[in-house]
Amino acid sequence: MSVQAMIDEWYPVGIAAQLDAAGRNTMLMGEPIVVAKDANGQAKVTGGNGRLLPVKMRYGHVWTSLGEPKKDLFPIPEADQPGRRFVDVGVVRVRCSPLRAVENFLDVAHFPFVHTDILGAEPHTEVQNYKVEIREDVDEVWATQVKFYQPQAAKSASGGITTEYMYRVAAPTCTVLYKTCPPRPSEWDVITLFVQPLTEELCDVWPWMALFDDETSMTDLIHFQQTIFLQDRSILENQIPRLLPLDPGMEIPTRADLTSIAYRRWLKRHNYTYGAQLVAQ
Amino acid sequence: MHTLTTGPWTPVALSADLPVGTVIPARIPAGSIALWRSESGRLSASADRCPHRGMSLSHGFVRGENLSCIYHGWSYARSGQCIRIPAHPGLEPPETIRAKTFTVEEVGGVIWVATDEATTAPPAFEGLAPLRSMTTTAGIAAIEAAAGAKASAEGLVVPVGDTLCLLVSTRDDGQTLIHVLVTGAASAEARIGASRAAESLRRAAEAVQKENAA
Amino acid sequence: MKLYDYILSPSCYKVRLMAALTGVKLDLRPVDFHPGLEHRSPELLALNPAGSIPILEEGDLILTESSAILVYLAAQAAPEWLAGTKPEEAARVQQWLSFSGRLTANLGGARLHEMLLRPGDIGALQAQGIAALRELEAGLVEQNLRGERFLAADRPTVADIACFPYVALAPDGGVSLDPYPAIRLWSRALRSLDGFIEMPGIHRLHELKAEPTVEESKA
Numbered sequence: 001m002s003v004q005a006m007i008d009e010w011y012p013v014g015i016a017a018q019l020d021a022a023g024r025n026t027m028l029m030g031e032p033i034v035v036a037k038d039a040n041g042q043a044k045v046t047g048g049n050g051r052l053l054p055v056k057m058r059y060g061h062v063w064t065s066l067g068e069p070k071k072d073l074f075p076i077p078e079a080d081q082p083g084r085r086f087v088d089v090g091v092v093r094v095r096c097s098p099l100r101a102v103e104n105f106l107d108v109a110h111f112p113f114v115h116t117d118i119l120g121a122e123p124h125t126e127v128q129n130y131k132v133e134i135r136e137d138v139d140e141v142w143a144t145q146v147k148f149y150q151p152q153a154a155k156s157a158s159g160g161i162t163t164e165y166m167y168r169v170a171a172p173t174c175t176v177l178y179k180t181c182p183p184r185p186s187e188w189d190v191i192t193l194f195v196q197p198l199t200e201e202l203c204d205v206w207p208w209m210a211l212f213d214d215e216t217s218m219t220d221l222i223h224f225q226q227t228i229f230l231q232d233r234s235i236l237e238n239q240i241p242r243l244l245p246l247d248p249g250m251e252i253p254t255r256a257d258l259t260s261i262a263y264r265r266w267l268k269r270h271n272y273t274y275g276a277q278l279v280a281q
Numbered sequence: 282m283h284t285l286t287t288g289p290w291t292p293v294a295l296s297a298d299l300p301v302g303t304v305i306p307a308r309i310p311a312g313s314i315a316l317w318r319s320e321s322g323r324l325s326a327s328a329d330r331c332p333h334r335g336m337s338l339s340h341g342f343v344r345g346e347n348l349s350c351i352y353h354g355w356s357y358a359r360s361g362q363c364i365r366i367p368a369h370p371g372l373e374p375p376e377t378i379r380a381k382t383f384t385v386e387e388v389g390g391v392i393w394v395a396t397d398e399a400t401t402a403p404p405a406f407e408g409l410a411p412l413r414s415m416t417t418t419a420g421i422a423a424i425e426a427a428a429g430a431k432a433s434a435e436g437l438v439v440p441v442g443d444t445l446c447l448l449v450s451t452r453d454d455g456q457t458l459i460h461v462l463v464t465g466a467a468s469a470e471a472r473i474g475a476s477r478a479a480e481s482l483r484r485a486a487e488a489v490q491k492e493n494a495a
Numbered sequence: 496m497k498l499y500d501y502i503l504s505p506s507c508y509k510v511r512l513m514a515a516l517t518g519v520k521l522d523l524r525p526v527d528f529h530p531g532l533e534h535r536s537p538e539l540l541a542l543n544p545a546g547s548i549p550i551l552e553e554g555d556l557i558l559t560e561s562s563a564i565l566v567y568l569a570a571q572a573a574p575e576w577l578a579g580t581k582p583e584e585a586a587r588v589q590q591w592l593s594f595s596g597r598l599t600a601n602l603g604g605a606r607l608h609e610m611l612l613r614p615g616d617i618g619a620l621q622a623q624g625i626a627a628l629r630e631l632e633a634g635l636v637e638q639n640l641r642g643e644r645f646l647a648a649d650r651p652t653v654a655d656i657a658c659f660p661y662v663a664l665a666p667d668g669g670v671s672l673d674p675y676p677a678i679r680l681w682s683r684a685l686r687s688l689d690g691f692i693e694m695p696g697i698h699r700l701h702e703l704k705a706e707p708t709v710e711e712s713k714a
């Protein structure tokens with residue numbers, strides 16, 4: 001376990017629209033922090049010893065870092081694209097490693113069993129070959145051409161379709177997926193999972209979406225995503241160990257898990273091990 | 282510390298609480314297990330951890346003669362061998378994918394699991410029938426104090442003045458598992474009475490435990 | 496019949512479940528409970544000054560207690576879900592309906608705390624939740640000894656639906672269900688009923704469907 005390599009990253013710590021002067025006490029990698037709105041209406045994040053932490057407001061959320069970020073927050077160009085609706089799904093706390101929360105998001109094989117009749121259904125369980133790479137120029141993990149049959153791919157979907165996904169790990173605890181957009185076949189819907197690591201075994205998850213969908217009400221969009229994530233939560237809280245094992249002998253991946261394999265390899269390479277278990281116990 | 286001489290055997294659950302086609306969580310000194318009964322009635326015990334991605338197998342489901350994991354649906358036979366990976370329908374899972382299994386025996390309505398090689402049979406309690414299981418934060422010493430009786434070598438506590446017996450075992454999480462047993466001939470009314478008496482005993486034992494801790 | 500509903504609310508799920516089991520059609524009006532706190536908006540407070548959901552609205556009838564809503568649905572569509580004429584059965588239904596209010600406070604409170612970051616004394620909520628589960632377990636053991644599989648009778652009633660959701664979702668609030676075999680069997684019996692529907696956190700009993708034959712794609 002090492003905080004060091006991950007300390008200079010940006011992490012989500014609140015919904016921008018819900019900032020208030022009173023402030024909210026929360027935690028980042030074991031350190032108590034306060035997220036508040038200052039007299040000028042700007043976000044202000046205070047660390048454990050009263051020091052002011054760097055702040056960014058992006059993608060509907062407040063971001064901060066315990067260290068000195070060397071990079072800007074990762075880009076999501078779709079966040080500036082006209083016509084999209086931006087959805088703050090709301091925080092959900094999960095008793096699991098922040099890295100486990102990200103890894104679960106990168107996986108389609110669980111859809112028929114965990115998101116039954118929504119994102120998947122037996123007998124359509126096969127995961128066909130797809131492409132995975134670590135893009136060196138941007139230092140991100142990408143999986144493309146991931147196809148899966150879905151009974152109800154989105155709130156706006158009216159029947160079963162084969163959905164195509166692209167997955168992207170943009171930061172150790174932040175991941176973005178792009179999926180077939182039923183009302184606009186030429187575009188991708190964007191769904192993200194921004195994870196705030198409270199400790200190595202506890203995280204606050206802030207899903208956020210940028211969608212083309214003019215029909216569905218905002219509340220329905222929120223509820224659709226909350227439904228999906230709460231189905232995952234009961235899985236995430238029951239994986240053993242709670243930490244993500246990076247020891248290859250500990251868990252057995254198959255071809256369907258190539259994204260997870262690449263993610264773990266990338267974490268290891270960068271020493272992103274806050275929330276990881278290095279040696280099997 | 283109380284030492285019981287049930288050898289490698291731990292009484293983990295009552296037969297009636299594990300109908301065919303179901304899986305339940307249980308604990309043995311080696312850790313958590315998934316205890317399951319196939320459609321044809323065969324009992325199995327495996328480590329409560331799916332070799333794929335660590336999901337607890339006791340959250341899974343039993344179809345036919347196999348146990349499946351709820352996360353990605355991998356199925357395991359009684360032997361622990363993985364026999365199906367739904368993401369790869371054409372693939373025969375390699376023999377190296379297997380869940381660790383344990384020996385299970387059912388005697389007189391009590392299910393026992395062995396941690397090591399079992400050379401003896403688990404104990405049988407003549408004339409007693411299982412009523413219900415409960416867990417308690419009280420240790421065996423506190424239960425003995427509340428019952429006014431010592432546990433036998435097999436873990437049987439016969440409380441003074443009651444018509445019930447408690448089969449006790451300490452779990453790896455520090456809690457005590459109690460199987461309440463009554464004489465086979467007891468009427469429904471007597472059984473309800475015994476269940477209430479067991480609740481009172483547990484309350485008393487937990488009070489003793491709290492007092493001793495204070 | 497209009498239900499002000501939230502997909503993650505166990506209390507709203509009671510109503511959706513009852514309606515599904517009895518074939519009643521509900522007109523769902525989703526409420527942005529989290530993160531929007533819409534249940535405390537002027538529009539919703541006008542319907543229910545207590546600021547809670549579910550709210551059932553039909554004509555000028557407004558019901559804001561889930562137990563009352565269950566009784567209303569059953570009385571209209573499926574009276575067999577109400578208590579029969581036996582005094583102890585009628586009393587048991589009332590007993591467990593009242594008890595379900597405690598579950599909302601303790602197990603429900605623990606769940607809101609652990610999942611949606613609601614303030615609260617988590618240790619006390621979980622301890623009260625465990626005490627309630629022990630009572631329920633004892634009650635079910637006794638029912639089984641009487642030859643009855645459900646809380647008030649040998650058939651499910653509104654009392655079972657009132658208690659089931661917060662119990663099934665106890666692990667969301669960090670309260671384990673592992674120590675309760677009778678609750679596990681009861682929960683399974685309810686989940687196996689024709690017309691049963693899930694909510695997030697209560698997954699499908701996949702074994703109720705035979706294992707499908709899956710063809711490998713020729714791609």
Ligand SMILES: N[C@H](CCC(=O)N[C@@H](CS)C(=O)NCC(=O)O)C(=O)O
Nearest residue numbers: 504505506546547548549559560561
């Ligand atoms: N009147 C009770 C209220 C149920 C309840 O507590 N509902 C929760 C949602 S699950 C609620 O509205 N809570 C209001 C709040 O926490 O602010 C019932 O119908 O059983």
Ligand code: FES
Nearest residue numbers: 331333334350353
């Ligand atoms: S964790 Fe069990 S099948 Fe994937």
Ligand SMILES: [Fe+2]
Nearest residue numbers: 104110114232
């Ligand atoms: Fe999922």
